[in-house]
Amino acid sequence: MVRSKLDRFVQVLIPPSLILLLTFTIIELFYNLPGWFVFTLELFDAYVIIIFAIDLYYRWFETPKFVPYVKKHWLDIIATIPFPFIFWGVEGLALLQGLKGIRLLARAARALKAARLTKLSRMIRLIRFGTRAPRIARLKGQVKEGKIRKVQPHEKTMKGVLSFKVILLITINSIMGTGIWFLTSAGAKYAGPASLISWVILALIAIYISMCFGELVSMFPKAGGVYEFGKQAYGRFASFVIGWTTSIAGSVTIAMLILGALQYLLPNSPQYYIPAAIALILAFSYVAFRGMDTSTYVLVTFSLITLTAVIGIIIPGLFNFNPSNMSPFFVFPTMSIALAIFFIAETFFGWESAIFLAAETKNPSKVMPRALITGTIVIAVLAFLLAFTAMGTIPWEKFSESAAPLRDLGVAHFGQLGGLIFSLLIFVSVIGATAGWIVTAPRLLMAIAEDKLFFTQFAKIHPKYK
Structure with a gap:
């Protein structure tokens, strides 16, 4: 009995651990990261090797003959070879050689040596990625394909209580609280006044994407969101990768939003920053624990504050608009419009956060698509007006170089006190988007757990705070 419990525990641990290993390995491959990150990644890699070794131990009881055992589990056996320890030694020798060269060579030669060390470091990172490949390749075998249920367990427990207005405001809060405050100046930086064309093109693209999300959620109005869409279209393995990637991206998003708001x-x-971030995450986690009623009040309040802040900046901007700031309109080559689209595209990220609430929405097949499309149109109009009035109030050159563009707009419209007030409003708005992720994201893990691809305890719903 002890053996079977530990075996089941390891089986649940392996898939998410491999997803995390893959994510961090890709980050390490393309970025020259600090030593503490690399060391932490190596420790995590060692942890994965240990759980693979435990898994191999239990697989022996299923195939207790050496040759058949090796034929069946050869990839797992390769995956347990402790390559990280080998490459720690290789990297240490490379570092010693580099330090020796730096002491002996002149300044110009030191630069050449540093370049060689950088190239060697990249090569070692690439080889290290290859050594982890057997463990990562084992991921597909850990996720068994099976019959996809038409009705998920949470659909029998969760009640549809959220109306169109509530979902609309939550959608606006989830999307608007991210990029609209920080990326309007980025558009001006890369395309000048012509970035307004970028906003129009991006708005049309965003409305089309919202229609795609709306169609999918009307077909599969379940709590899993993108995980459920992937499962219905491509099967359990693809949905598992999509679900865990979304969960990791959501965690990173929460950290980025809190840091951006505090900065x-x-x-x-x-x-x-750190104590404030911890306090905010704990507070919003408690809100999520209290259930959808409390969460709704909090998220709707954040959404109304966000809309108030945006409209409060746009209206005075219409009266203080200076047409000369828009001349010349095309400052950069025409291709800069496409470049600006690339940098401002994040403004419309956040649909996936709202659709996690589909199972708790009244008539979700109709309400969710309407809310997603309407919310996207509202945000598109507000983002265009915000960029238009911002560059009409402050010359685009100055606006694009500002570290806090919306605070500068508040100062331009209402003086120093106005700048302080709008800084506080923007802080609350961005924190509201963080709250949206913290409240809705557990439904994704619940959907994954219901399919037994994560600890089943995460699929349980609180009997009181549903």
Whole structure:
């Protein structure tokens, strides 16, 4: 009995651990990261090797003959070879050789040596990626394809209580609280006044994408969102990868939003960032624990504050608009419009956060598509007006170089006190988007757990705070 429990525990651990290993390995492959990150990744790799070794131990009881055992599990056996320890030694020798060269060579030669070390480091990272490939390749075998249920367990427990207005405001909160405050100046930086064309093109693309999400969620109005779409279209393995990738991306998004909000409000007090971030995450986690009723009040409040802040900046901008700021309109080559689209595209990210609530929405097949499309149109109009009035109030050259563009707009419209007030409003808006992710994302893990691709405890719903 002890053996079977540990075996089941390891079987559940392996797939998400491999997804994390793959994600961090790709990051390491393309970026020259600090030593502490590499060391942490190596420790995590060692942890994966250990759980693979435990898994191999239990597989022996299923095939207790050496040759058949090796034929069946040869990839797992290769995956347990501790390559990280070998490459720690190789990297250490490379570093010693590099330090020796730096002491002996002149300044010009040191630069050449540093370039060689960088190339060697990249090569070692590539080889290290290859050594982890057997473990990552084992992922598909860990996710068994099976019959896809038409009705998920949570659909029998969760009640549809959210109306169109609530979902619309939550959608606006999830999308608008991310890029609209930080990326309007990025568009001006790369395309000048012509970035307004970028906003129009991006708005049309975003509306089309919202229609795609709306169609999918009307067909599969379940809590899993993108995980459920992937499962219905491509099967359990693809949906598992999509679901866990979305979960990891959501966690990164939460960290980025909180850091961005704190930097906006307290640019000169980095010592408060970590304790403030921990406090905010715990507070919003408690809101999520209290159930959808409490979460709805909090998220709707954040959405109304966000809309108030945007409209409060746009309206005075219409009265202070200076047409000369738009001349010349085409400052950069025409291709800069496409470049600006690339940098401002994140403004419309966030649909996936809203669709996790489909199972708790009244008549989701009709309400969710309407809310997604309407919310996207509202955000598109507000984002265009915000960029238009911002560049009409402040010359685009100055606006594009500002570290806090919306705070500068508040100062331009209402003085220093206005800048402080709008900084606070923007902080609350961005934190609201963080709250949206923290409240909705557990439904994704619940859907994964219901398919027994994660710990089944995550599929349980609180009997009181449903």
